[in-house]
Amino acid sequence: MDEEEDDLRLDAADLIEVPDADEEIGISEALEDMDMMNRDERDDDVAVSVFRKHEKAVFSVSLNANLVASGGEDDRAFVWTIENSETPVFECKGHKDSVTCTGFSRDGHFLATGDMSGVVRVWNTETGLEVWGFECGDLEWLVWHSGAPVLLAGTTSGVTWMWKIPAGDAKTYSSGSDSSASCGKLLPDGKRLAVGYGDGRVRVWDLKGGDALVNVIAHQGNITCIECCNDGSLVASGSDDGSVRFVNPLNGKIVAGIEQEREGxxxxxxxxxxxxxxxxxxxxxxxxxxxxxxxxxxxxxxxNEYRHPGSVVRLLWHPSEPFVFTCCLDGIVRLCDGRNGQCLTEWHGHDEAILDMVISIDGSTIVTGSEDSTCRVFKK
Structure with a gap:
């Protein structure tokens, strides 16, 4: 590793200052069971594996090598493998509300799960044991640091948390308002965090110093997503007002913007x-x-553009090709060519909306979570 790369790696200690009677089955139930059987045997299902342990909608899926984590509306989270979706490796118990966030640490040693009520738990992926837990208030997102066992989270109260895992030493970044910290993205240097807020502001936080290096009003509506380009020179934010803004994370200047015209x-x-x-x-x-x-x-x-029949829930670029994976409210995963906007492939299997999607680091495996209470694994 050269000196430049070494400088980008952060020691977790540098980031945080450590503070001191059975029922007879009726006709309707039987028909419902038959319907479920028919749905499970649909002819166009191309999934290579299906996970069915959730009882309600699946809100979050994460992937680390062959391990998958899924969290759902049933207040449950599971860890299972791509090769064996029938038997979970372990269940992440103790959540009080819908599990909306899951995520593996970069080295795969830890898994974080978070629910809407703000219960955050961290698990050892080798033993399945809980190593740390915390309640931070209504949760919006969870993100692992790229170079240290540090977990970051945003809440509806506008507070962003950072914890050293598994010690639990904490640091907070407060916007000074009650506007939700709706999305967050760690910058490539590992030293700054971009956060989008419900009032349309973008802030870039110095993780070690705790200061807001950038504080700019970028949108008129809630910021729904925030990303950073590979070299860290631009932060992009998208809003429910239909706009996208490109912000310089060094000086907070909005260098470009995109507007979406209303069609009706x-x-x-x-x-x-x-x-x-x-x-x-x-x-x-x-x-x-x-x-x-x-x-x-x-x-x-x-x-160029491609029209889906329903809302685009999530998009992910292929890691080595100019193609974009999308999941949609129609329950279909698509692969589109970014150069001409053409749809190249579709993966069918879900009966209801896909709510989350993740791809493997080589782009060959797709894992989805759906409102139909299943997770599916597709192969490119």
């Missing part, structure tokens, strides 16, 4: 997901109205 008086234009292509100057934007648009970063204009 009642049309939904909110930005649901955003992503930078890692090897071409293209960005992808997924909208509530089902439109996937590709933005030419060099020319500062839209180059």
């Amino acid at each position: 008086e009642d049309s939904a234009i909110g930005v649901e997901s955003f992503g930078f292509c890692s090897h071409l100057p293209i960005a992808a934007i997924g909208y509530l109205n089902g439109c996937l648009k590709f933005w030419d970063m060099a020319m500062q204009r839209f180059r």
Whole structure:
């Protein structure tokens, strides 16, 4: 490792100052069971594996090698493997509300799960034992640090938390208002965190010093997603007002912006997901109205688009190809070419909306969580 790379790695201690009677089955129930059987045997299901232990909608999925974590509306979270989706490796017990956040630490040693009520728990993935827990208030998101066993979280109260795991030493970053810290993204240097807020502000926090290096009003509505390009020179935020803003994280200057034109008086234009292509100057934007648009970063204009029949829930760029994976409220995963906007492949299997999606580091495996209470594994 060269000196430059070594400088980017943070010691967790540098980030935090440590403070001192059975019922007879009726006709309707039987019909419902038959319907479920038919749905499970649908002809167009191309999933190579299906996880069925959740009893309600699955809100979050995470992937680390062959391990998958899933959390759902049933207040439960599980860890299971791609090869064996029938038997969970372990269950993450103790949550009080819908589990909306899951995430593996970079080395895969820890798994964090968080529910809507603010209960955050961390598990040892080898033993399945809980190593740490905390209640931080209504939770919006969880993010692991890229170079240290440090967990970051945003809450509806506007407070962002940082904990050293498993010791639990804590640090907070408060916006000074009650506007929700709705999304967060660690910058590539590992020293700064970009946070988008419900009042349309973007703040960039110095994790060690605790100061807001950038504080800019970027949108008129709630910020729904925030991303950073690979070299850390731009932070992009998307809002439910339909706009995207590109912010310089050093000085807070808004260097460019994108507006989505409303197609009708009642049309939904909110930005649901955003992503930078890692090897071409293209960005992808997924909208509530089902439109996937590709933005030419060099020319500062839209180059093409693809129309989904339902809202784009999440988009993820392939790690080595100019293709974008999308999941949609119609329950289908698609692969679109960022150069021309054409849909290349579809993966079917879910009966209801897909609520979360993750891909493997080589782009060959897709894992989804759905409102139909299942998780599915697809292969590219």
